[in-house]
Amino acid sequence: MTLSVYNTLTRSKETFQTLEKNKVRMYCCGITVYDYCHLGHARTCLVWDVVRRYLKWCGYEVQYIQNFTDIDDKILNRARQEGTSMEAVSEKFIAAYFEDMEHLGVGKADAYPRATHTLDGIKRLVSELEQKGFAYPAEGDVYYSVQKFPEYGKLSGRKLEDLQAGASGRVGVEDPEASKKQYPFDFALWKAAKEGEPAWESPWGNGRPGWHIECSAMVRERLGETIDIHVGGGDLTFPHHENEIAQSEAVTGKPLSNYWLHNGMIIVEGKKMSKSLGNFITIRELLDKFEPMAVRLFILQTQYRKPLDFTEEALATATNSWETLKEGLLFGYQYGKQLGFSIPSNASSQSGELITRFKEAVDDDFNFAGGLAVLFEIAKNLIREGNILVHEGKTKTASQELAAQWQTLIELAGILGFAVQPEETNSNSTGGISDAQIEALVQQRNEARKNKNYAESDRLRDELQAQGITLIDKPGGVTIWNRS
RNA sequence: GGCGACAUAGCCAAGUGGUAAGGCCGUGGAUUGCAAAUCCAUUAUCCCCCAGUUCGAAUCUGGGUGUCGCCUCCA
Numbered sequence: 217m218t219l220s221v222y223n224t225l226t227r228s229k230e231t232f233q234t235l236e237k238n239k240v241r242m243y244c245c246g247i248t249v250y251d252y253c254h255l256g257h258a259r260t261c262l263v264w265d266v267v268r269r270y271l272k273w274c275g276y277e278v279q280y281i282q283n284f285t286d287i288d289d290k291i292l293n294r295a296r297q298e299g300t301s302m303e304a305v306s307e308k309f310i311a312a313y314f315e316d317m318e319h320l321g322v323g324k325a326d327a328y329p330r331a332t333h334t335l336d337g338i339k340r341l342v343s344e345l346e347q348k349g350f351a352y353p354a355e356g357d358v359y360y361s362v363q364k365f366p367e368y369g370k371l372s373g374r375k376l377e378d379l380q381a382g383a384s385g386r387v388g389v390e391d392p393e394a395s396k397k398q399y400p401f402d403f404a405l406w407k408a409a410k411e412g413e414p415a416w417e418s419p420w421g422n423g424r425p426g427w428h429i430e431c432s433a434m435v436r437e438r439l440g441e442t443i444d445i446h447v448g449g450g451d452l453t454f455p456h457h458e459n460e461i462a463q464s465e466a467v468t469g470k471p472l473s474n475y476w477l478h479n480g481m482i483i484v485e486g487k488k489m490s491k492s493l494g495n496f497i498t499i500r501e502l503l504d505k506f507e508p509m510a511v512r513l514f515i516l517q518t519q520y521r522k523p524l525d526f527t528e529e530a531l532a533t534a535t536n537s538w539e540t541l542k543e544g545l546l547f548g549y550q551y552g553k554q555l556g557f558s559i560p561s562n563a564s565s566q567s568g569e570l571i572t573r574f575k576e577a578v579d580d581d582f583n584f585a586g587g588l589a590v591l592f593e594i595a596k597n598l599i600r601e602g603n604i605l606v607h608e609g610k611t612k613t614a615s616q617e618l619a620a621q622w623q624t625l626i627e628l629a630g631i632l633g634f635a636v637q638p639e640e641t642n643s644n645s646t647g648g649i650s651d652a653q654i655e656a657l658v659q660q661r662n663e664a665r666k667n668k669n670y671a672e673s674d675r676l677r678d679e680l681q682a683q684g685i686t687l688i689d690k691p692g693g694v695t696i697w698n699r700s
Numbered sequence: 701g702g703c704g705a706c707a708u709a710g711c712c713a714a715g716u717g718g719u720a721a722g723g724c725c726g727u728g729g730a731u732u733g734c735a736a737a738u739c740c741a742u743u744a745u746c747c748c749c750c751a752g753u754u755c756g757a758a759u760c761u762g763g764g765u766g767u768c769g770c771c772u773c774c775a
Contacts, residue, residue, distance in 0.1 A: 224704095227704080227705095244775095245775075246775085247775070248773085248774085248775095253775085254775090256774090258775090259775070260775040261775080289773080290774095369703095372703075372770075372771085373704065374702080374703060374770090374771070375703090377702090378702045378703070379702080427773085448775065449774080450705090450769065450770080450775080451769070451774055451775065453704090453769095453770070454703090454770060454771065455770095455771085455772090456774090478775095480705085480706095480768090480769080481768080481769065481775075482775085483768070486767075486768075488769070488774090490774060490775095491773090491774070492773080492774075513723090517712070517722090518712080518713070519713085519714085521705080521706095522705085522706070522713095523705085523706075523768055523769075525712085527711095529711075530711085530712065530724095533711075533723080533725080534712085534723090534724085536723085536724055536725085537712090537723050537724060540724090541723095577721095583714075583715095585712095585713060585714055585722085585723095586713095586714050586715080586721075586722085588713095588714090588722070588723080589713095589714065589721055589723080590721095591722095592722055592723060593721090596722095600739085603737080603738055604738085604739085606737090606738085607737085607738060607739085665733075668733070670733060670734070673733085674734080674735080677735085677736085681736085686736070686737070687736080687737090688736080688737055688738075689731090689732065689735090689736085689737090690732095690738095691731065698737095
């Protein structure tokens with residue numbers, strides 16, 4: 217089995233091969249920290265984190281870097297609004313980012329470089345571009361000359377002529393930068409300082425970096441001249457990633473990344489979820505209403521490249537689905553003692569029919585939705601076995617087999633980032649009502665049932681239910697119960 | 701106008717040449733005093749439309765239609 221991935225650069229699925237054996241260098245374009253993250257950001261962070269997890273599970277050593285853009289007009293605007301500094305705004309939303317991602321169960325990248333911490337690398341890169349003739353200064357700004365880079369447009373499949381035709385009348389007449397540019401699609405590498413804004417010294421005067429250059433500098437600094445995988449939201453393909461390529465490859469003469477992967481957008485009522493349209497829901501708002509794992513399931517049940525429609529109904533459905541998966545994941549914690557096995561081991565099996573089917577699905581361009589089908593099959597079966605155990609007291613399936621299935625389920629769920637707290641099954645300990653008390657009430661109810669005093673029996677049943685005790689009437693007048 | 705992606709049941713969604721995974725919702729039966737829970741069974745003769753290639757296509761080719769993204773900051 218080999219992993220194949222859809223490479224935006226070639227617009228086709230390719231067999232995945234690393235530069236260095238068993239080692240993956242991966243970079244993800246992160247966020248500009250001027251506000252709370254919304255569901256769209258969550259999709260990007262979550263999907264690529266799961267990709268990273270999967271690669272690790274496959275045996276790769278993965279180096280995963282994600283940046284924070286902490287120099288930007290939007291951050292400055294926010295700082296003005298709030299009467300604070302750019303740093304204060306950045307720090308606030310970086311902290312919020314980490315909180316949100318922790319709630320969602322998104323793992324940490326190996327490093328989170330920031331633009332403000334990468335100034336030396338950025339300036340060095342701009343200088344090199346200038347020396348090589350790809351950049352030109354203009355009144356304190358420095359621009360990249362896209363016409364000097366023959367391959368410009370190779371990632372997004374655009375030609376400069378097409379861009380020009382399409383953008384007619386739309387590109388920046390009122391943009392003050394436009395007049396400084398030699399060509400409309402040149403972009404800023406460095407911007408001259410404006411009154412009262414943060415600025416750094418440079419050979420071109422005091423100023424700050426443009427947006428695209430930071431990623432080129434960070435990749436080079438942290439991962440090297442060529443990396444294996446560069447990922448990000450599909451809306452960054454052009455111009456951001458196109459410009460990154462132009463910047464990096466003009467300097468190094470080598471490919472910036474062998475694979476470019478892009479995730480699809482979150483759609484709300486037919487339109488992309490975005491700040492500008494105002495049709496977004498922040499991760500915080502979302503998690504007030506839905507469980508983190510339900511959100512995860514909602515995201516992972518659609519192939520990462522496809523657009524994903526956000527509706528409350530879809531999240532509610534995902535919540536139900538998660539309940540099913542969760543019950544399967546709890547199986548061992550619930551019945552393990554009874555069946556004679558304990559906590560799941562950390563040993564990775566990497567074998568077995570179920571694992572193979574999962575791997576086959578996911579190896580095809582990270583088809584997590586296909587992989588989830590395997591998890592649900594296992595979960596459903598374990599739930600059934602668990603119910604038989606509750607109702608009958610025993611099951612025909614060998615406990616070894618059940619232990620193995622559960623182990624597999626835990627392992628596969630772990631790759632996708634699904635986890636349960638075993639304590640969830642023990643919430644009863646705080647219930648207050650003792651087993652003996654329950655038994656007495658059950659007795660009382662059965663007496664009432666015998667006497668056909670159903671009003672009383674139903675009252676007792678409701679009373680127990682209110683305390684989280686579910687009664688199961690079995691044939692023959694036998695009643696068993698469990699704490700839910 | 702240019703570039704690209706997608707179109708599968710009530711809803712979500714896999715499946716890239718061999719006769720439609722999985723989830724949610726629902727339905728029928730068993731069981732029950734009634735419920736709940738559970739068990740069993742069941743839910744697309746067909747994959748946007750038309751034409752073609754093939755013994756055979758949801759899957760390949762051509763032509764339509766529709767939806768979305770990018771072309772401007774954007775995950």
